Amino acid sequence: MTDPNERLVIRARGLVKHFGHVVALGGTDFDLRAGEILAVIGDNGAGKSTLIKALSGALIPDEGEILLDGAPVRFSSPIDARRQGIETVYQTLAVAPSMTVAENLFLGREPRRAGVLGSVFRMIDKPRMLRESAAHMASLKIDIGSMTQAVETLSGGQRQGVAVARGAAFARHVVIMDEPTAALGVKESAMVLDLIRRVRERGLPVVLISHDMPHVFEIADRIHVQRLGKRAAVLNPKKVSMSEAVAVMTGALPPGNLSDDVRA
Amino acid sequence: MPRLLRLATLGPFLALLGASAFFAFESDRFLTGDNLSLVLQQVMVVGVIAIGQTLVILTAGVDLSCGTVMALGNIVMTKLAAEHGLPAPVAIAAGVGVTTLFGLVNGLLVSRVKLPPFIVTLGTLNIAFALTQIYSASQTIADLPPGLTALGGTFALGGSAMMYGVVMMLALYALAAFGLRETAAGRHVYAVGNDPEAARLSGIATHRVLLGVYVLAGVTYGIAALLFVARTGVGDPQAGQTENLDAITAVVLGGTSLFGGRGAVLGSLIGALIVGVFRNGLTLIGVSSIYQVLITGILVILAVTADQLSRRGTHA
């Protein structure tokens, strides 16, 4: 289905990270293709979250290289990664509940008014914030009535929508989503999965971390299986079965035993 | 979009109107221009301290040292001017410098060393108090040069006398309200108070925001010290002891949540006015002043309860 020669947005080789005596990453590779949704699955202790933190700038790997659009990068902080075009939608959403949708969308990057009002008085351009928030929400078909509502008045799915919209609005290369459906019910999860598809339609590749196998299989183009600090396999959700994928994840099925057609 | 009086401040504003109506009804001297100007003068000092306290409380912190730091400021500026002969602007700058320094210490301990604000400011409260008593030998400082008390002068406004210091307080409130509402730095204060982790992940330098609010608070305590000197005409080592809790009371009565991230600074002005109106009104109608203390306590409970109930209502 996917062409192995397609452009790699992220290419990581040999990532190593130690925490004292514990080897969290023992030489992990990672490939993210343009325009795909790549799910990352792995049991606890497999190094899944460490891998994601290395990609989002939350920690610095001891060894290994990361190439973003072919150019080598070093992220010194999550803000640094953000500046280089990688947006992360955290599991906790990182939204300020009492502040409005528009304010949350632009949190940390509030636009300033033109001219003296902006440069001397440092006034935020609120009309622009409202306009652009509404536009982002509309383009992702997120159903939120007013941009001036406090985020805490929204449902869980709508709040996730705000966090995803923020990631999609500002990402230039990648959106990383950490357990986006974990706290949601059936209907709202379906809404968020749709949303993730629309992000991909915008041309942004998505790295999706999830424990929810049905959701992973529903939406991912490829599945990266992380095990024991390394990439065990990359699977094709259209060909591999859920139980096989889980077996690779837990080690019950050695990746060497997989047939070629289930790989991606 | 936010109006001048949003819901958080509407409640306190109605309480202020209600109290004023009551006292106007009970005493024909309450609603006179002179009396209202007087009430403004009486809340001037606490009002300005409350600006700094609001900033701190918006970050879910608290500054217990506000009153005693103000007192140290008033002693420093008056002693330097009256006994060491420094020109008034220099003495004032030194006083404000000392209070700002305390703000810096508070801010660094809270933002860098990550100590709880309650504990840090409890410590600086005691340090400021002791330094005030030691430096002044517990004596009031009189015979101040006119430069120090200039803000105590008045001008005519509609038949009554309005004090310059009151105008300064109102200007500071306008400035604070603008900063908190219209600038990114102001919105970041709310974000840090509401959800510090979300703020951090959004790229906000939370430790800089925290340091900033404590330092700015220190500046307001210095200005409040100047207004105190302007109003009383002396440097008073006994100053600030009731202002500590009075300022926090004003902020709470004004609808700002002690849990951070919610409230409007103008509410603190209303809160300070509520306390001032009660103090003034109860004296006018001849009620013993211990009832002011009782009523203030009841109002604080009501305000905090109202804040809690309104928060529960907004959750979906």
Add this chain to the structure above:
Amino acid sequence: MPHAHPRAAAVVSLAIVALAIVALSGACSAQQQPIFGLITKTETNPFFVKMKEGAQEAAARNGVKLLTGAGKNDGDNASQVTAMENMVTAGAKVILVTVNDARAIVPAIRKARAKGVVVIALDSPADPVSATDALFATDNYLAGTLIGRYARAALGNKPARIATLDLFPGTPVGSQRHNGFLNGFGLADPGRASNQLGAPPEVVCSGDTYGNQARGQTVMENCLQKNPDINVVYTVNEPSAAGAHTALRAAGKDRDVIVVSVDGGCQGIRDVQAGAIAATAQQYPLKMAALGVDAGVAYLKTGTKPTGYTDTGVSLIAARPMAGVESKDVKTGLELCFGKK
């Protein structure tokens, strides 16, 4: 092996400390200086600074070692209790105390007296007064009476419209001065033993100042709003009088209104000199401390404990003397005052 050394070190240190204690106590008992304690309300208030001076001078005169302690602020009982306990442990035979909280400190006093320590109250009585062996204090009721008499004489025949700027509810010092003032002025009052503030109709306005200047100013301002024709102001102490004066001057009334106060601190006497206060009742903290120490020394010599209440005296200081009211002049007041001269 790693554990033996710390244990050995501990044993050796304890032995050294024990030897040191024995040696020092031996040295101490060689020169047995009697130990007295002085606990004041606060450390820096000039009133107590003067008192400490008096105590130290009397102690030196009598070859007594003086330990001192104080509360952190007015009303701080806990620090005074701690100081008392520590002084008793240190071997003090006599403790002089100006109590911050008349009732709360009584258990600590009782414990000290049970160990044979003589406890003398200075300036403020404990509640009950008998909780201490003796009391050396100003007669606050008399202080109030003197200034009340002066105010009446100064007012002349005009009908009185009085404002009282009080301390705060429930303090004997505040009520005694207030009621004494009413008594001296010629009005009905609840008597010197009462903790209630008398309120005859001539008192048109009252407020609590907590003894500080800013509050005094606020109360006076509000009272003037209520009754612009106030012509006499009783104030519980000189800082609140200074605040009242600022308010009166702002209202243009400082020449017409008679302000009286209590204390006799040097700043207050200067205010009398400047005309901000008409008259003040001066008290003598130095005398309280000196008499207290002398009584303690007498007890050590004779074995008879001091008892009862000794009036340490109060004088009326006024810039302008009034017929029929005995007063001392400002010059005398300045000589005897406490604080920065």
